[in-house]
Structure formats: C-alpha cells, structure tokens
Amino acid sequence: MDRVTFTIEPKAPYDQGMTAPEQPFFRGAGEHNRTKDGYRRLLDLREKAALAVVRPRGGVGDPTLEVELLGGGLTDDDAAAAAGQLEWVLGAGQDVKPFYDSTRSDPVMREITERFFGMHLTHSLTVFESLVLAILGQQIAAPVARVVRRLVVETYGPSETFDGVEYFAFPRPEAIQAATVEELRGLKLSQRKAEYVKGIAAAAMDSSGWLEGLKELPEDEVVERLTELRGVGKWSAHWVLTRALGHPDAFPSGDLALQRAVSNLYFRGEKQGEREVENFSERWRPFRAYATAYLFAALRAGLA
DNA sequence: ACCCAGGCATTGG
C-alpha cells in the first residue's frame, strides 16, 4: 500500500465545505463519502483504483487542499492523473469572483452568493457519468433520486476497501451495458430509465469515442448530438453542459426546481414558467450556470 | 387514494 501526498491550490475564494457536498454522486452517497475528516473519493485510474482524501487548509481567501492518495503501486503519473481529476471534480481552478462582481445590481443573488461565499461548481469526470446521473434524476424527487443513484453506483461501480470501509467509483459503461433491464429495475429504475441508461452506456462504448469528444464542440451542437440519444432531452443536455463540460453559461430553464426558486425569490411565489425564467436569466449572463448552482444551493438550504 | 417530483417521447393540432 502506497501513500502519496500532494497539494492543490484552488482559486480564491474557495470554501471546501460549501463546494464538496455539491457533488451529485457524492451528495448523500453514504457514510463512506463524508466531508468530516476530509472529502473522500475513490478514483478510477485505469489500471488501478486509489482513494483520495482531500483536506482543506487555510482560509477561504487563501485556500490549499492537502491530498492524500492511497493505493497499491502508485506512480508519479498516477498522482498527476489524480490531481487533474480532483481539480476538475472540485472546480478548483474556477474563478467565481467575476460572477460575484456581476451580482452587484441583483440584491437577491448577492445575498445568496454571500451566504455560500466560496462555493465552486463541481464537475463529473465524464459525459457518461453526468448523463446517467441526469437520467436517474429525471422527474423524481431529489431524495428518491439519491437513493437510486447510490444503488446503481454501489452495484456496478468499481470498489475497494480501505481501513474497513468500502469506497466506490462511478460505474464504467461496460458494467451498465452488461446489466440486464431486470437487474436495473431491481434498483428502482423504471423500465424506460433502464433502457435509457443501457443505450447511453452503448453510446459511451462506441469506438469513435464521440460522446466524450463533445467537449470540443459548441453548445448548440452538443445539445443536438445528445438529444439524439433516447431519454435525453433538453434538460439532460443542459445538465451535461454544466456538470461534465463546465460551460459557465448553460442554463436549464425547463427545470421545475429552478423555476420554483426563481418564482419564490424574485416573484413572491407567483409561478414562472420556462419562457419567463429563460428571459429572466439574461441578467446572469455570461454566468448562468453559476446562478443556477447558487439558486439550487439556496433551495436545498431551505431559503426558497 | 391522490398528487407531485431538479422529464421524455409521441401524437395531434
């Protein structure tokens, strides 16, 4: 068992306690992925798996992340790959300051950014991961979605035990593709969702590698390609744009919870539909993905 | 029982 340590310097302001729990795969993913005592995550490094333990040091204005990497036969290349994955997952390199500055004329958003000061947008490591998580989150209550996601991860994800605790990485496409619809239904997926995720796994395994190559394309082409997949509509495509591809201005105006947040915070509860929310979002350009993340954070904190 | 929840596909105008 090797133990490698290194540090990551996130762009300030950065608050690990605000940021890490926003990972959809991480959030509520079980006791083994708690933030107390460090953010822990099993990383899939191709030929091996390694557990990363990330501990914040320094203040929000002067942040450093101390990373401890545990596993067998770890090389310098492994450490470099792990560092790259963690930086992306935790949004460490992101600059939230321009977004904060732009909220000066928006008292509501300004209050939220002050409440969640230092929260960065987290990312998923692959388009495949964000697509599957999107499907599993469609049209069901968030707590239910977490249960289903956790079941899928803990059934098909690569796992390894450290210090008596079993950790999971996100399943590889091969594992989902090989699963039967019946097995997936046993994990509380509907018939349709089971078919959808298997189709997405098949797309991810396509030898052309087009799915993970979408990061090179402009936004509208990404949406066009993704929505050709069965089960993937505009909402899921926008989810991928923000979560996996890190587009700072993507905006899921069709999202019911987002509509609720905008209605409650800006219109005294008067219900705003997709069209209204889309128009209203102009004020947050070109940071609409940030605005969305902060509105969701406010929702989850019971502020809307 | 009924309704809704961080949608999607299909059909009909």
Add this chain to the structure above:
DNA sequence: CCAATGCATGGG
C-alpha cells in the same frame, strides 16, 4: 411551434 398524454417511482 405549442398542448395534451402516457410512462414510472417513492414520499407527502
């Protein structure tokens, strides 16, 4: 292009 409908699931 918009509206209505069926599909599924667990929790209020």
